[in-house]
Amino acid sequence: MSARADLEARLRAVGEERYHHRHPFNLRMHAGELSAEEIRAWARNRYYYQTRIPKKDSTILAKDGTDTEFRREWIGRIHDHDGEKPGEGGLELWLELASATGCDRDEVESLRFVLPGVREACDAYVEFVESHDLFDSVASSLTEMFAGDIMKVRIAAFEAHYPWVAAEGLRYFQSRTSQAPRDAAFGLSWVLDHADSPEDAARCVAALERKCEILWSLLDAVEAAARRPELVPHAEVRNDSAEDRTLVVLPERAVALNESARELLDLCDGEKSADALALEIAHRHPDAKTAYPDAHDFIAHMERAGVLACAASATAG
Amino acid sequence: MDTPRPLNLIAELTYRCPLRCGYCSNPLDWASVRDGLDSDAWGRVMHEAAALGAIHVGLTGGEPTLRPDLREIVAHAAAANLYPHLVTAGTLIEPAGLDPLIEAGLRSVQLSIQDSDPAASDAMAGTESFERKLAFARAVRARGLPILLNVVVHRGNVDRVDAIIALARELDVERLELANVQYYGWALLNREALLPSRAQLERARLRVEAARAESARPEILIAIPDYHRERPKPCMGGWGQKMLLVDPSGRVLPCHAAADLPGLEFWRFGERSLAECWGEAPGMNAFRGEDWMQEPCRSCSERARDHGGCRCQAFALLGDAAATDPACGLAPDRSAILAARDAAEGDGIRPIRHRATSAS
Numbered sequence: 001m002s003a004r005a006d007l008e009a010r011l012r013a014v015g016e017e018r019y020h021h022r023h024p025f026n027l028r029m030h031a032g033e034l035s036a037e038e039i040r041a042w043a044r045n046r047y048y049y050q051t052r053i054p055k056k057d058s059t060i061l062a063k064d065g066t067d068t069e070f071r072r073e074w075i076g077r078i079h080d081h082d083g084e085k086p087g088e089g090g091l092e093l094w095l096e097l098a099s100a101t102g103c104d105r106d107e108v109e110s111l112r113f114v115l116p117g118v119r120e121a122c123d124a125y126v127e128f129v130e131s132h133d134l135f136d137s138v139a140s141s142l143t144e145m146f147a148g149d150i151m152k153v154r155i156a157a158f159e160a161h162y163p164w165v166a167a168e169g170l171r172y173f174q175s176r177t178s179q180a181p182r183d184a185a186f187g188l189s190w191v192l193d194h195a196d197s198p199e200d201a202a203r204c205v206a207a208l209e210r211k212c213e214i215l216w217s218l219l220d221a222v223e224a225a226a227r228r229p230e231l232v233p234h235a236e237v238r239n240d241s242a243e244d245r246t247l248v249v250l251p252e253r254a255v256a257l258n259e260s261a262r263e264l265l266d267l268c269d270g271e272k273s274a275d276a277l278a279l280e281i282a283h284r285h286p287d288a289k290t291a292y293p294d295a296h297d298f299i300a301h302m303e304r305a306g307v308l309a310c311a312a313s314a315t316a317g
Numbered sequence: 318m319d320t321p322r323p324l325n326l327i328a329e330l331t332y333r334c335p336l337r338c339g340y341c342s343n344p345l346d347w348a349s350v351r352d353g354l355d356s357d358a359w360g361r362v363m364h365e366a367a368a369l370g371a372i373h374v375g376l377t378g379g380e381p382t383l384r385p386d387l388r389e390i391v392a393h394a395a396a397a398n399l400y401p402h403l404v405t406a407g408t409l410i411e412p413a414g415l416d417p418l419i420e421a422g423l424r425s426v427q428l429s430i431q432d433s434d435p436a437a438s439d440a441m442a443g444t445e446s447f448e449r450k451l452a453f454a455r456a457v458r459a460r461g462l463p464i465l466l467n468v469v470v471h472r473g474n475v476d477r478v479d480a481i482i483a484l485a486r487e488l489d490v491e492r493l494e495l496a497n498v499q500y501y502g503w504a505l506l507n508r509e510a511l512l513p514s515r516a517q518l519e520r521a522r523l524r525v526e527a528a529r530a531e532s533a534r535p536e537i538l539i540a541i542p543d544y545h546r547e548r549p550k551p552c553m554g555g556w557g558q559k560m561l562l563v564d565p566s567g568r569v570l571p572c573h574a575a576a577d578l579p580g581l582e583f584w585r586f587g588e589r590s591l592a593e594c595w596g597e598a599p600g601m602n603a604f605r606g607e608d609w610m611q612e613p614c615r616s617c618s619e620r621a622r623d624h625g626g627c628r629c630q631a632f633a634l635l636g637d638a639a640a641t642d643p644a645c646g647l648a649p650d651r652s653a654i655l656a657a658r659d660a661a662e663g664d665g666i667r668p669i670r671h672r673a674t675s676a677s
Contacts, residue, residue: 234424234463236400242322242370249400251425251463251491254324254372306491306536 004192007201011188011208015146018212021153025223028315030153032161035226035315036102039162041275042222043098044108045118049218050094051111052122054081056129060141065134073186080179090179093172100169113279116293117221125214132207135200139191139207143215147180226313229277229299230270235307237265248307255305260285264295268308274299320596321605322370323561326399327377327573328359330390331565334380336406337443338431339669340469340504340511342573343379347502348674353566356386358587360393362563365591367397371561375427377404379565388417395422402427404467407453408446415456426457427465428490433480437473443671454488464490466535470521471498471511473666478521482528485535493535495525497542501574501629503672509660510667515545517664544657547646548619549626556604556628561595569594571601574629578638604628609639613647 001009020026028034029042057077060066066074083089098108107113129137151173158165158173195201231237236249246257248265257265260281267277278295285291302308332347344350354362363374374394381387382405394401403418404427415423428450432438435447457464466485470478478495485493498504498511513521518541525539543550553560557571567586570576576583581600584593595601603609607620614625625631626642634643634653641648 232463233461236424238398240372247372249372251400251402251465252373252375252427304533 003195003198003201007192007195007204008188010201010205011142011145014205014208014212015143018209018216019143019146019150020212020215020219021146021150023216023219023223024316025219026150030157032157033315034162035313036162036164037273037276038222038226038313038315039165040098040101040103041115041225041273043094043101044103044113045115045222045225046218047091047094047098047108048111048114048118049122049125050081050091052126053090054078056126056137057081059126059129060134060137063134063137070190077183080175090172090175093175097165097169097172100166112289113282113292115221115225115275116296117224118218119293121214121218121221125211128207128210128214135191135194136203136207138187139204140211141187142184142191142208143211144180144184145188147184148177151177151180223313225275225278225296226273226315227310228270228273228312228314229268229303229308229310231265231268232306232309250306253306255302255307261298264298265302265307268299270311271314273313274310320369320592321555321558323366323595324370324372324559325561326363326366326371326374327560327562328362328374328381328390328394329562329564329573330359330376330378330381330384330387332379333383334378334406334672335383335408335444336380336446337671337673338441338469338503339507339671340441340471340498341672342499342501342504343672344502344574344577345506347379350564350566352384354563354586356384356389356393358567359390360396362567362586362591363390363394363397363399365586366561367399369561369592369595371399373402374399375402375404380406380409382409382414388421391418391423392421400424405429405453406442406446407450408444410453410456412452412456412459415460419460419462423462425463425465427467428454428457429467429469430484431469432474433468433477433484434474437477441473441669451488454490458489463492464488465492465494466490467494467496469498470495470513470539472513472517472661472664473510473669475513475517475521476664478524479528482524482537485537486532490535493537495521495537495539497540499573500544501577501633503670505633507669508657510669512542512544512657512661514661514663515658518542518545543626543630543642543644544654544661546644549623549630549642549644551623552627552630552642555624557595557601558605561591563591569598569601571604572629574633575600578629578632581638604639611639611641613649614641617647 061071061074081090083092095105095108099105128140155170155173158170191204195204238247238249240247246262248255264277264281267280274296278292281295282292303310331352332343332350381403391401401423402425403423407428430438430450431441438447439445454464468481500508504511522539525537529537553572562570562572563586564570568583569586570583581603583600584598586594610625614620626645628638631640631642632638635650643651643654
């Protein structure tokens with residue numbers, strides 16, 4: 001096998017093994033097992049990823065090593081995402097998808113309700129491209145090689161299992177079934193043309209693996225947001241009048257809570273998801289700009305401290 | 318100076334114990350300390366401690382389940398709105414014996430196991446006890462109470478940390494504490510047989526990190542002992558700051574070992590109120606705050622964090638309870654710690670002297 005064919009085969013193997021089509025959340029989405037709440041949380045959070053893509057592509061365009069032909073091709077991705085005018089483009093289509101699932105469009109667009117783990121994963125992608133050269137950056141985009149297939153699976157799954165999502169909402173997926181393979185074909189042949197050594201090949205594989213990891217952790221965060229926190233049975237919540245605070249008393253330790261933490265803890269009933277709790281807190285306190293991520297961070301912190309225990313999503317089997 | 322708020326009451330209900338562990342930190346003359354408080358007196362201790370701001374009570378000893386009135390004591394603790402936690406070796410209670418304690422308000426249990434290996438566990442305990450401990454753990458778990466499993470790690474068992482973690486998982490405990498030996502009392506006599514080498518501890522730490530990565534449950538605590546560190550432990554969170562200990566005779570102390578310090582006057586509950594014993598006894602105030610500190614502690618930037626380390630260790634190793642804990646890298650005299658560290662190198666297992674009625 002030529003080095004070129006060998007590298008392509010290795011990249012395809014990375015996708016087969018590590019692309020998020022194998023992530024449990026996607027498997028459950030495609031099997032029709034997600035609740036409407038989970039679909040909405042996914043659509044709202046994944047929008048943050050969509051907003052990072054034009055930034056990532058702009059960064060790539062500014063890199064050393066691009067030439068006219070490369071930029072002429074690559075800039076098409078930004079047009080695809082942002083559209084040529086208002087009401088067009090991938091970001092617009094994603095907002096329509098989010099609306100079709102029942103999300104408030106303005107809320108989604110505001111990016112106020114993005115999970116900390118999703119923000120971290122997407123920012124890590126932009127940072128990767130900022131801190132690596134053109135070759136690694138293009139290689140990291142090659143998850144597009146696998147995007148066309150997952151879009152087809154997803155369209156079928158939405159039509160079969162989530163008929164309450166109006167068909168117009170699926171236009172983003174449809175647009176990607178043709179865009180992704182076209183973009184991937186260019187990216188792949190560019191990478192194969194520029195991989196001159198076994199070291200280059202290894203860098204290329206590593207960049208694609210890293211990107212798969214980022215997509216995977218994005219879904220980990222979305223999946224975790226459906227877990228349902230509840231006070232552990234042996235915890236005792238009491239007012240500590242001596243110091244004007246709430247204490248959660250546990251074996252050999254106590255955790256002090258301020259007023260807003262207490263408010264959130266009182267909502268944890270083992271039924272509502274972490275995401276529902278964070279949204280409820282954020283809606284109660286519209287002036288607190290970071291209430292949503294703070295609530296998620298608090299829940300994770302309380303879990304580590306042994307105050308909250310979380311059951312898996314109500315729909316997870 | 319405002320009297321500090323004791324968050325934690327340690328109720329040493331008796332020094333008697335069926336086990337004879339060589340790392341016991343009870344005083345050497347434990348047998349001369351009688352159980353001086355009846356359950357009603359303990360009840361008054363609980364209420365007065367709660368009034369001082371205590372939240373937790375650890376019912377400990379010795380072996381607290383030797384007290385025939387343990388149920389009443391637990392009930393008093395619960396009535397005082399403390400969170401009652403039983404610290405036991407688990408060899409004396411039949412499963413059914415747990416039920417009245419739980420009904421009385423017991424919230425959690427710390428169970429000590431000496432080793433993952435039954436024979437080694439029994440050998441350290443000086444009595445056949447391993448299987449009974451496991452049965453006790455299962456009985457606690459079946460009743461839904463959280464278990465904190467405490468395994469004192471020393472040079473003879475620290476290399477079995479994987480098996481100890483596996484046992485903790487099998488017993489489904491909330492937390493596994495891989496506790497360092499506290500070198501007071503019997504443990505200090507046995508230090509050479511107990512102190513692990515630095516290499517042993519490093520191996521154990523790596524095993525714990527791997528186990529944490531495998532699963533978040535149980536929570537696993539491990540700390541490098543002060544003998545192998547460059548900064549002392551912030552003992553008890555500061556002398557007479559957070560921990561209020563009442564020994565079996567009713568004496569109110571800042572920690573398990575303070576009664577052995579010469580020249581300190583501690584007061585006995587019953588002769589005075591708990592607030593007086595805690596706030597005003599000369600011994601309790603001897604090392605509160607920073608006025609007692611010598612150099613290098615007095616001007617040290619770490620003094621608010623580590624409080625100069627442990628007074629009992631300074632006395633035990635240097636003969637001066639006000640000296641900088643020799644576990645500190647800045648201490649003028651570290652010879653005792655460094656000699657113990659050197660002696661700990663190598664992996665040999667050394668004989669242990671069991672706790673007995675007297676040290677002579």
